[in-house]
Amino acid sequence: MRILVDLLGYNGGRGGTETYVRELLPRLAGVMPDVEFVALTGRSGAAAVARFFPGRVDTIRWVGADRATWALGEILAVGRRARHARADLVWSPANFGPLSRGAVPRVVSIHDVIYHEVPGTGIARLPRSITASLMDRAAKTADRVLTVSDAAAAAISHHLGLAADRITVVHNGTAPSRRIADPEPALRSLGLDTERPLLLSAGNRMPHKNFAGLLAAIATIEPGLRPRTVVVGGGEHDPLDETVAALGLESDVVLPGWVSDEQLGALYAAATVYACPSLTEGFGLPVVDALGAGCLVVANDVPVLREVGGEHAFYADARSPQQFGREISRVLELEAGEREERRTAGRAWAERFTWDASALGVADVLRAAAGARHPRG
Template identity: 30%
Template sequence: MRIGIAAMGSVLGNGGGLDIYTRYLVEALADNDSDSSYVILVSQGSQKTWSYRSWPSNVRFVPLYDIEPRRSALVRAAQRLLWRTLALLVPAHHGDPYLARQIDSLGLDLIHYPHTVVHPLSIRTPCVLSFWDMQQEYYPQFFTDAELAARANTYMPSVEKAWHVIAPSAYTQHTLIERYGTPASKITVIPHGIPKTLQRTGADEMSRVRTKYNLPDEYVYYPANPWPHKNHARLMAALRVYQDRYGPPPKLILSGRLRHERWDAKILAVAAGMEDHVIDLGFVPLEDLPALYSAATLMVFPSLFEGFGIPLVEAMACGCPIAAADATTIPEITNGAAFLFDPFSPENIAEAIRLVLHDQELRNTLIERGYQQLKRFDWEAIIPQLVGIYERVVNRALKHPVRNLAMRCPTLPELPPPPPGETGLSATNFTNDTNSKTTRAIRAIRGKRVPIRCPTLPELPPPPPGKFGWPFDTVR
């Protein structure tokens, strides 16, 4: 099979967990499937972000362009002459139509979109979609009108466009069925995988990261961009509750803030009067994540809505105990390996942090349960499931070919010619010359019985003289 992976615009630090998933997915396919050929579609100029490792011969990267590269004037003139000679529409040279034409020209058997959205929607190549969450359906107040409109125009249409949908959790599958009416047979639940490099680190690596970021010996870790649903505001309030009830709270270390992000957790910390207890590291390199998890006393995860929750699996892989929200897919993913709390109650969050922080036996239990969950997130078990879906979709596509249909003109139904005057046109409307180009064109259209019908315009009185800057009689 020749499979495309849509990684356009996927740059770490710009898109959150979806970019991390795309990176891990490409690595896992390269390491675990040598039978298929993989074409990674990247944005123009972003190939260098994938040069951090060597890739096998069955994986190659193809840049896509928003605007067609400039050609010489002679080549452009020859192209225009060719298209006019063939009486075909000149293809678009920019935007979504041009992007779709590039993708369809690659001869892929299938393209996998790992980012919830199929873009552009006009592609003809069969596609599989990884759909992560539809948070806007449950918390529309967290989005601007423009963001809601963008999601309305892309999310459900992408699910309908896809030949098959991959949901990372049973909860996400349920939301697709409940809100979009997606048939259950069209959805397969396959979780996010974790690479083997993400594991608990030794003391030396933990010491390196502590020194690099000036971290205390004991801290609570929360890796999440400060979007509203990540619930940083209530977490800061929980720290204030902790201080008022139990004394000085532990240091809260934040990471994951994306580049150009308008939300800022430090402002929320100042509002709660807890700025001295919060350190925001911003977006940290992937190679530092294992040590940050390993050195943390616990990870707190108060998110209100998750389609999967990548940090949950990362923390379990690194032996970091978890205190997390009892909401959406979080109980499903942790499966007993997290101490759950009510994410809407700062008091409940503060109490959960205190219990896990000061109970070594509880932390050990959570760590052990976390290790037991990791088999579900092993790429070696996940990749065969993904490849099986690819094969099924490709086999279906061979039985129902869809390629190259967009360039063919459909056969129009035979319709009787309209009565004189119904179209608002007649051979004598424009000229008395029966051999004029206009007259011949009208006769040709009627002769082919093309169903083009124009409404008869009502009779209107002529405008008064001078209305348009000249006497009306002069234009008759």
């Protein structure tokens, strides 16, 4: 059996969907030893894909890092390359795929429908609507749709009009948390001390992440009781800089950009609270990661974060700075014994989400999709 894996959009900088393929593909090779995997990628991702992919990597040189050539590649190249490679199945794991039903069966992983739920405003609305249309078409023409949470499956069914029996949920996994015995050297490299409770949050600066809402919540806490807040991500010119200044939080908030794995591990080890103010997510991996690292988690009260955090996270409406700020303050004031009980239970909960289990679930879907269109005797 041969599976063509559509990695045209892979460039090493697209966050969660790329973590998904990096974690799953080596494991899929282990649980599907009879399958030959062939990657199809563009020039900007070829070297990165070759480092983890368990098979041959074919490159389309005219597909770059931009979404325009990526979309053209999906339309013009994937189906033709699949036929040329004599593939039994095409798997598109990163939301996008060919827009028409081809001769080769196809599975697409749709991680979320954020472009529908948070369409953006002004000039940003048009490109987001185009992206949503491409995702919709890729999902509607696929033989099977994979997604990563029950909440995401319900949203896909609602916004795209797909029948529930065409969608299969396979939860993401999480990597075991790195134990950092002494976080202080890495914290010092970020200009941090441990004199104040530390609140951590992390992610890109897309609108649905709602970091401005988190900062507004921090501003509602009495100055002498505010945690030292670190929001990882955002790059060199962080758009949150202006929000920090407008709220007068310069002495309370650190925006370090993207950090090293060692620094992130130290931040998890030192943090009292991890805050996830996202308005919507496909899975909510940061919540699971933070619980696994032993952090107390305050998350926006939406179904997907309750699904992945269970009863082990704390929830409040992150659209209300007052409510979210009160919940952060309440968690910071917990007695030491209750904190430790919550941390222990949270770690055990997070261990339920493994990439090995994800790989087994995805393998079942890939085999079923290949066999449904071309049954083998």
